[in-house]
Amino acid sequence: MSRNPQTVRSERTRVALRRAALARFQAQGVEATSAEQIAEDAGVTLRTFYRHFPSKHDLLFADYDSGLQWFRGALAARPDDEPIVESVRAAIFAFPYDVQPLTQMAAFRAAELDPDRIVAHLRQVESDLADAITEHLRRRVGSSERTLDIVVTARCIAAAVFGAMEVWMLREKRSLADLAELSHATLTALETGLGVDGLFRHY
Amino acid sequence: MSRNPQTVRSERTRVALRRAALARFQAQGVEATSAEQIAEDAGVTLRTFYRHFPSKHDLLFADYDSGLQWFRGALAARPDDEPIVESVRAAIFAFPYDVQPLTQMAAFRAAELDPDRIVAHLRQVESDLADAITEHLRRRVGSSERTLDIVVTARCIAAAVFGAMEVWMLREKRSLADLAELSHATLTALETGLGVDGLFRHY
DNA sequence: TGCTGTTTTGTCAATATTGACGGAACTGTG
DNA sequence: CACAGTTCCGTCAATATTGACAAAACAGCA
Known part of the structure; x- marks a missing residue:
């Protein structure tokens, strides 16, 4: 009984699918590529495709997720006594925008994509960011639950960024x-x- | 040339679809109801169904949207010189929770629904709320565009509420x-x- | 009423997604 | 190697969604 068995094969097909998809997307466009084509290129069934990715378009956004992973790591690396906003700021400035496939894939095909889809995904990323910050704070203060002030603080920071x-x-x-x-x-x-000399002063 | 022609017929089928759907959902559950059944009950084609609602599940959330409409009106009714947070607070407290079908339909069928779907929709509602607040502020200050501070203020308020x-x-x-x-x-x-004696004091 | 431009539907045919079930591949053990 | 448990994949069959095109219904007007 191993906790993470056979992830080898699974990971291999996941990579194959991603590779196949990006190639097709690049060559013939996202909408003109069918999920079936991707599956075939990767040498698996359509059903298996959907076992690895919730939808065709998620392949485009997979890169964003790796960015989020990076962010979590960056946050964790900051000193515990640093003000949270400062930690987030530092992480944002240190983000490897040019390395992360984030910018590329997402941006150059964005025009072809349904704006609603993009907006919806940005909302999801914002939510995940807030979640990452929440968890980071929770760990820092050693709380077992997501308290009101932690949750709201995290959400406000994410709101500011987005x-x-x-x-x-x-x-x-x-x-x-x-x-x-x-x-x-x-x-x-x-x-x-x-509330003091910040934004709310004006409203 | 009238700006809003024939909306009569369209509205009629929209209502028919909604009514048919809610009845089915109530009787046999959401997942056990097919889009085709709903369309037939309403006396239209499946394709027409999808012309009125982006997806089967959107019928469940349609109520939330009417709530948002209400909120916009409530905000607009507040005096222009009232601090925005106060306006929002007042609107939230005045919300007709018992009248709006919001609570009912959404809550009692929620358990059956995919949590991800619910979460995604809540994100959407939060986003719409932020948008409503943004527009309200923009109108109040007479700005033609969504400036940085207006956008962030609105998003933070929405973040607090959600x-x-x-x-x-x-x-x-x-x-x-x-x-x-x-x-x-x-x-x-x-x-x-x-930042002063609020949440950030702790982090 | 008959004509004309617009809006809403129906029809048809691809795709996109998902649930259920059984077989194949992989891991740890004796 | 044979065995048992787990994870991954293929097959099949419903649904769910969407694009393209043409017919039907409707509004305004001569």
Whole structure:
């Protein structure tokens, strides 16, 4: 009885599927590629395809998830006594935007994708980010449960980061440096305190 | 040329579909009901069904959307010089939980539904809420665009409300009054100022 | 009423997804 | 190697969704 058996084979087909899919996507576009083609290219059945990925489009977003993994690690590496906002900021600035396939795959095929799908996925990533922060805080304070203040704090931080992303997405010229800058600004607004001389002063 | 023609017929089938669906769902459960059955009961084709609702499950969540409509109206009715957090709080407390089919339909069939589906929808509602608040603020300040501080402010408020909901959902005993109380608390935390003597003091 | 442009449906045919069941491959052991 | 337990995969058969195209219903107008 081993806790993680046969993950070898499974992982192999997962990789095969991903590779096959990206090749097709690149060559003939996402919508023009059928799930069946991907499965065949990878040498498995259609059903097996769906055993590894919840949907055809999830293959596109798989890269985002690896980014999230990276983020969790980055957070964990920060000192425990550092203010949480500072930890998040540091992680965001250290993010390997150019290495992570995140930017590439997602961006260059984005135009072809249904905007709703993209937005929905961004929501999911934001949610996962909030979750990662929540867990990080929970671990740091040694609490066994997700308390109200931890949850809300984490969500606000995620909201700040993705609020920056929303504004960034609406711009014509978008550089990754700008995105980091915007995040920096919104996180600072949080630190400064929304109610005192921060954002809420205006509303 | 009228801006909203023939919406009469369309609305009629939409209602028929909704009615048929809810009846089936109630009687035999959501998963055991096929989209085709609903369409037939409503006297239309399967294709027409999907012209009115993006998916079978959206029929369950349609009620949530009407709740959002209500919220928008409630926000608009608040005085323009009232602090935004206060406006939101007031709207939340005034929400007709018992009247809106929100609570009923969603809650009692929730157990049968895929949790992921529910979570995804809650994310969507949170996003829509943030959007509603953003638009409200934008109108109030007369800005033509969604500025960084408006967007982030709105998102944080939504985050506070849904953070409260997350914690509420994890409890065994859940009363609507408790939910309102939790929201009240998290909104106050925002007002107090995260960075000064609010949540961030602890992290 | 008859004409015309628009909106809503029906029809047909691909795909996309998912549940159920049985066989194959893999791991740890004796 | 044979055996037992587990995990992964193939097969089959429903559904769920979506795109393309044409007919039907409806609104405004001569």
